[in-house]
Each structure stands twice: as C-alpha cells, then as structure tokens.
Amino acid sequence: MNSKGRLYGIGVGPGDPELLTLKALRLLRSASVIAYQSAIDRESIARKIVSPYLPGNQTEILYHLPKALEPEKAKPIYDKEVEPIDKHLAAGRDVVVLCEGDPFFYGSFMYIYTRLSGEYHTEVVPGISSLMACPVSLGVPFTYYNDILTVLPATLPPEKLTAQLLATDAAAIMKLGRHFTKVRDILHQLGLDTRAKYIERATTSEQKIIPIDEVNPQEVPYFSMIVIPTTQKL
Template structure:
C-alpha cells in the first residue's frame, strides 16, 4: 500500500521482541520519510531501539523528541504539567512543518500507541488537522502473561489495569475489587505496589515480569523478588485470575 503524503502514523512496535511486530508496522517503518521517537536527554529512545531490527540508524530520517524532564518533578506538580504541555505543543509544530514539506512521518511507540503512550498527546492535537493512521500492536502485558505461561482471565474474570503511580489506598481498593490485575508503571513505586498486593492478599498470585519478550527477559514470582529490588522502565506485575475452568 502506497503511503499518502503528507500523513502521520503512530507505529505500535509491540512489547520489545521485533518478531512480534506487525507486518503493517514494518511496512511503515521502512517507507516513512521521518521516524520520530521520544527519549530522555542524552539517551536513545526505547521505541527507536526496538525498531533497530527493521531500520538501522539514519540521521537523515530521525527526529528525536527529547522530554524536558522525566522524574525530576512529580507528575502531579503544576510545573511538570506546564513543561510537558509546552513540549507536546512544540513537538506538534515541528512535525507539522515536516508534513507541510510533503513528508510522511512515523512516530515510534513501544507497545500499543493508545495504551499509556506519549503518542496519544500528539494524536489529540493532530487528528483534526491532518490524516493520522494508528498502527495497533501487541502490548507489553500481553507478552508478559504469555511468556509467563499465566492465562490472565478465565470464564467471567474481570481484568483491571492499574498504574503503580496511584496512592496506596487506591491501589488496595482496585486490587480488592477485581479478579485479575496488571500493575504498570512500577519503577520507584515497586515497594508501594508490593505492600498493596500484600494488603489485598494477592502476593502469592503475583508474578513480576521484566523486559517481557526481550533477550533480557526475567520472570519470577513476586514473593521471590528481593525486597531491595529496583524495577526498570520495562517491568510490570501480573495477577492471573482464578475464574471458571472447563
């Protein structure tokens, strides 16, 4: 399928292993004039690293959108919101100039673009201005429970996806009210998430998954994870349901 110009793409690259990348994602990666990725200052973006298996480094094609800050200021602080909002506005203007020059633009997204993705903030600003195609993908949580050999929902189980950034009491409430759970955004929140799982009586069912589907993948019962462990960016906890089995 020929790319229409100008056009934006949100390219879901999957959980990390390039073998799980869709045919459509590979097609757009190979043909887009510009490949955009989010990153921390001085680092290569996670999504750009995943794309290496399909497209090598090419400075002429690449646009790095460097976050003005990440964890330096709490996400609920007004300064954080102001800085990130300005960052997205400036990024959109930059990409619109590329589109006005007749170029096709692919924004690289680890996992699925519409699941806790930075791309959504660009999409919200672009969707009424230019045609945007979003390429869906396998999520990290899907790769995690599959590689862990842990079917996440049985029968009528209800699955809840919970950000680890929530306050402790909210974590406990959500965990107590669901049959199965996926806990995202661990990082420095891991001790709080551990405590909430313990309070909800779910520690024994919880499985810690780090870098799901990648070469460095690590899967261990949460109860076996050292208490002083630090969770990297690519990590989550799954709590499989125990619903109806036939």
C-alpha cells in the first residue's frame, strides 16, 4: 500500500528564528520534504528563518513567484508550482511548506492550500504575523478595548486609504515599497505623521525604526510596515 503523504503549511513568523512555535518546529523536523519560495536570485527568507533547526537530510523544493501579481494572472503559475509538491505527496512523502508570518494572512501558501488540501490530509499552523510583531518591536500598545483596527495595503488608491484611515481607531499599512510617498503624504494631510511609526525587517538583525519623514522612499523594502496605534490612554 502506498499511502499518501501529508501536507503541512507552517507559519515561521516575521524573522527571528525564536518566534517559531513549538508545533511548527515539531512538524518542520518530522517531514522528509520541505518547500519554500524565494524571489529569483534571492535567498529564501522563510528558509533562512528555520535554517538553525533543519536536520540536514530533507529534500528541499524551491519555487519562485512573481511578486504582487494579480490573483487572476497568478493562477496558472501556481498550478505549475504546486506540481513538485503534489508529486512528493502522491508518492507518500510528507511535505512542509514554510510560510513567512502566518499562512492565511496575505500568504502565498493559500494558493497551495486551495489546490492540494482536497486531495491530501492537510494541517496548517498559524504563525506570528508582522501585524503582531511590528507593534511589539516598536514598543507601542496597538489596539485596546473597543478599538476598530484596519489593515490596509498601501497599493490602494489615495482616496480609499484616506477614507479608511478616517474611519478607524488603529491601523497597519502594509506592502509599502514604491507606495511609501503616497502614504506619507496622506499621513501628513490627516495629521497622523507623528503618531504613525515606520519599521522594516522587524525582529531580524537588520530591523530599522525610522521617523516617517526620515525614511528614504527609494529604499523602502517589501518587509516594512507603518503602524498607527490606539490613542486610548492606558
């Protein structure tokens, strides 16, 4: 009998290897195959996070995904990318897919999940998201009591960003990259430029916290966030 392998999607957290959960660590070490993505010509961040824990005898699958691709255009690429994972599972080997942050929170693992979880026993392990890690690294209590929290991709049009920021109590703005200047201008218009805090590569050795007006818009990495914390006085 050739029983099927099991699929695991594990959140590996924001960057600090110590922010892996005990469950993610156990599953990571249990599987014969690990899979992870990276940008072409770049080291995989997810693999780097777990590298201190790898037993060294696992088959590794690296896949490349174009960044910030519209979901409709990404579909055929994902259909293709899941094939090696599918083959290992069909051959009875367990596969752990490494996911930066949390697997179901703006994560590319969801593409693998929707394609393979119907076919194979699948388990997903939540991870420490940048949404929780960034306020902690900044030292700002984030949301409290009856606060509304809104998570906004910086890719949204300025009028939508403005309307959302006006209607919420606390916010996180993600995917800043080349949208930083637009966001900074909106924060100034709304008088939020000192309350808003900028952080990049939170919890890693390269973490930087920079006042909004001192950030170089040309050098804003993908792994950056603006946090607008609660105004409630605790």
